[in-house]
Amino acid sequence: MPGMDHGSSAPSSSSSAATADFNDADVMFAQMMIPHHEQAVEMSDMVLDKEGIDPGVLTLASDIKAAQQPEIDQLQSWLEEWGADSDTGSMEGMDHGGGMMSGDDMAALEAATGAEASRLFLEQMTMHHEGAITMAQDEVDNGQNPDAIAMAQTIIDTQTAEIATMQELLAQL
Template sequence: MRRMWVAGAVLALALTGCTEHPSEEGPSVIVPGLPGEPAKTLPQSEAAQAAPKQQPNAADFRYVKMMIKHHEQALEMTSLVSSRAVNETLKSFASRIADTQGPDIKAMKAWLTRAGGGPAHDESHDQMQGMATAEQLAALKAASGPAFDRMFLELMTKHHEGAVVMATDLLQTGSDVFVEEMAQDVISAQQKEIGQMKTMLGA
């Protein structure tokens, strides 16, 4: 498993004793290679740079591209709240979602640029967990007052639950540390928000 390999790499970097060729730069460090590659013994000054970097895989790229679309729909939904909702708590809550997910989209797009964009593919909304259908979005846009509040909370709760499933799946299949950190943030933040929405719904 990747995490066991990473843990081994970290342990090897920490073991700075037992060297055959001590130098003024300090003890040598054993740096493991990638699976199938031999380990190297290097001075401490070179070890950090030589430690193998885990490359993003197809699951990382798929998750980021899908989550950008997922977040964009959340922003589309939250943009309706100020003019249609009557619950002031809901208005503040929706504003916080927008304030969080807007920067998240920028961060994910920046990661895609840095990582080279990954394999090309086209994911439709119905392949993403929790996405509202076109009909549901139309109904939300047509609603106002208490009916809008309830519909928004129901749709956004399902939307968040889908995001948590997607993020949990990524932690089992991805390889990029930055993407894993983003997924962990999604799980932590959106599980908390699911609880808040269920409270507002009276569930």
């Protein structure tokens, strides 16, 4: 069968495993997920800096930030190891697989206060997560690098659970 000999010389460390096998889908996943995660961290920072935010929303925003910043760092590391362009700024304005907030969306979140900020964060982050899940599913379906595929599956699992939490929190506001 074609492709069955790809693992014949097994890498000795996880670092070399990350560079062993990768394809265009892996590179695209990393390049698109970095700015997507960066925006989620920015949105979380916005809501964490506000007064009168629902405690469940604050916990969720902290959890999102704690999960996504290390993933950003790992994705950047992979791009470097793969010799791929990590300047995702050149992709400014792209939809990044969906779920990216517009400048107006970000301004509305920045301006919102109290319960309105909590509601807006939950609604926007739900859409944002749905976009990330779509990108991650594309990586699971089309990627080659086992570490990137594993991260994508973690993103799917984590963010699906967070969407359920956000829906519960929205119902309580």
